[in-house]
Amino acid sequence: MIYILLRNDDPCARSDPRKERRVLELFERYHAPQVLAVIPNNVEDPHVWHKGDFLPLQENPAMIDLLKEYAKKGLVEIAQHGYTHQTNQFRPSIQDEITADKFYQGIDRKWAAYQPAHENEYSEFNGLPVEEQRDKVVKGQAYLEKIFGVKLKSFIFPWNTYNQDVLKILKRQGFQFVPCEDDLYILPGLDLIGSCHWDWKIDQFREQIKEMEQKNKSVLTQFGYHSWAMTEETMAQIEGLLQELSGKPDIKFILPRQIPEVVPWVRRIIPLRCRMLRLEKELNPFMQQEIYSPKYYVNDAAYYLKRIVKLSLSLFVLKYLGLKRLELFLVFMSGLFIPLLLLRYHLDLIGWVDLMMISIVGLLGVGYFVVIRRTNFKRA
Numbered sequence: 001m002i003y004i005l006l007r008n009d010d011p012c013a014r015s016d017p018r019k020e021r022r023v024l025e026l027f028e029r030y031h032a033p034q035v036l037a038v039i040p041n042n043v044e045d046p047h048v049w050h051k052g053d054f055l056p057l058q059e060n061p062a063m064i065d066l067l068k069e070y071a072k073k074g075l076v077e078i079a080q081h082g083y084t085h086q087t088n089q090f091r092p093s094i095q096d097e098i099t100a101d102k103f104y105q106g107i108d109r110k111w112a113a114y115q116p117a118h119e120n121e122y123s124e125f126n127g128l129p130v131e132e133q134r135d136k137v138v139k140g141q142a143y144l145e146k147i148f149g150v151k152l153k154s155f156i157f158p159w160n161t162y163n164q165d166v167l168k169i170l171k172r173q174g175f176q177f178v179p180c181e182d183d184l185y186i187l188p189g190l191d192l193i194g195s196c197h198w199d200w201k202i203d204q205f206r207e208q209i210k211e212m213e214q215k216n217k218s219v220l221t222q223f224g225y226h227s228w229a230m231t232e233e234t235m236a237q238i239e240g241l242l243q244e245l246s247g248k249p250d251i252k253f254i255l256p257r258q259i260p261e262v263v264p265w266v267r268r269i270i271p272l273r274c275r276m277l278r279l280e281k282e283l284n285p286f287m288q289q290e291i292y293s294p295k296y297y298v299n300d301a302a303y304y305l306k307r308i309v310k311l312s313l314s315l316f317v318l319k320y321l322g323l324k325r326l327e328l329f330l331v332f333m334s335g336l337f338i339p340l341l342l343l344r345y346h347l348d349l350i351g352w353v354d355l356m357m358i359s360i361v362g363l364l365g366v367g368y369f370v371v372i373r374r375t376n377f378k379r380a
Contacts, residue, residue, distance in 0.1 A: 002212050003253045003263050004032035007224045009156065010082060012042035012053040014108045015228055016061040023227040024070050026235060030242040032253045033074065035179060036067065037081035039158035040140040046158070047104065048096045054084060057147060064147060065190075071148065079179070080144055080156035082124045083136035090127025091161075092117050102331035106296055107228045123161035133166045133341040141173055160196075167192075177256035179222060184278055186271045191259065193270075195295040198322045199225035202237050206244075212296055213250070219372060220263050221296035222236065253348050262268045265299045273297060279311035286318040318366040 006247075011020060027107070029035055031262045044052040057064060070076045094115040095102065103110040116122050125133050145152055153176045157166075158180035170178065171190045180375070183194035197205040205223060212219045225238065245251050254262050276293060293307070 001218045002209070002237075003218065003220045003254050004245070004251065005179060005220070005222045005256065006253055007037060007156065007196070007222065008034055008227050009037040009224060010039060010107065010226055011063065011226055012034050012039035012085075012086070012107070013057045013060040013063065014042050015060065015063050017060070017066050020063065021066055021229055023235070024066070024075070026147050027241055027242065028075055030246040032242055032246070033076065033255065034253075034257050035077045035079050035154055035156070035256055038067065039081045039085045040143045041084050043084045044109070044334050045106065045111045046087060047093050047114060049087050049089050049092050052086060056143070068129060068148065071150070073226065076256055077154060078148050078150065078152065079256070080140050080152055081155045081156050083140040084124065084156040085158045086124060087122035088128055089125040094124035115351060117250055120158045121161055124158045125166045126161055126163050130165050134169045134376055137169050154179065156180070158285060164198065168180060177259065179256060182277060183270060183274050184281070186274050191267060191270055192274070193222060193256065193259075196222040197295055197296060198223050199230070199234060202241055206241070208295060209245070211233065211294065218263065218265065218299040219296050220266050234247060248292065266297055268301065269304065272301060272308065276304055276307050277313065279308060279315060283311055283315045283318065
């Protein structure tokens with residue numbers, strides 16, 4: 001069985017209720033529930049950290065009524081999406097000005113061009129003092145829970161950027177699920193659900209579905225989109241995708257809050273996959289071609305354990321010993337395979353004692369080579 005978590009980021013006071021209704025009706029036709037990442041107090045331009053007008057969700061009562069309507073139907077789960085969705089001074093833009101040829105078409109106006117100044121992208125939380133991060137979480141949570149009359153269980157970070165401090169805050173506030181891009185942290189009691197595909201890569205997602213269908217075990221993945229950015233073409237593409245998926249009996253759409261009951265095995269797999277992803281990230285700088293695992297969770301702990309062992313050994317050899325693949329191959333050839341070849345073809349010429357001496361010398365050579373390489377690697 002393939003389980004898919006659908007998420008729609010950025011419903012807020014600046015959203016157009018008429019367009020949002022069309023999108024919700026589209027998913028409703030295919031009985032596809034989704035989690036909505038709602039912004040409590042949306043900023044005018046999320047790419048500019050030092051200015052902007054803020055618009056709380058209550059300023060758009062039609063949008064609130066629409067979200068309540070679909071929550072009552074059981075077709076949406078309300079999640080908190082940051083507080084303002086504004087990047088902070090530690091993750092600024094390269095350029096804040098909007099020009100005729102440099103801008104980003106936002107929800108209801110032009111935004112500054114998407115130009116994060118850091119490799120870690122924009123972030124509403126990263127870099128801020130812990131108390132300021134807590135204030136954002138608590139204010140947004142109280143605000144949305146009062147409007148919708150429910151206890152929020154899911155939190156989705158703007159730009160999928162977060163840190164360990166804010167995760168601890170979420171746990172203390174009672175959040176249980178964090179749909180995200182990559183689940184690189186383990187915090188018992190708070191499930192980070194990564195493996196997210198996006199609507200601008202629908203064809204890749206289709207290929208991934210084909211791959212998941214070959215698995216003989218249950219699988220969980222995630223598909224995200226931004227309803228405000230959807231064009232008529234995008235809506236047609238997503239409807240085509242939903243038509244395909246809804247016609248498959250082995251595919252089911254679920255909400256984050258359903259995870260403990262529907263796919264309880266995921267909680268066992270999350271820490272294993274997290275460890276695997278961290279090893280891949282640490283190993284990639286030493287690889288000629290970066291390695292990436294498929295964007296889904298599979299109910300197969302043995303698969304992840306084998307992968308973790310393989311990656312750990314590769315990391316030890318490439319990072320801590322400083323050996324390259326070819327060098328490692330040559331070392332083992334000289335230290336192990338050559339004595340075995342002598343044993344196979346020339347035992348009658350050199351005898352057992354000579355073979356033992358050659359083997360010892362070869363293995364000592366291997367040890368000396370590794371020590372020298374490791375010393376030079378550390379000095380470098």
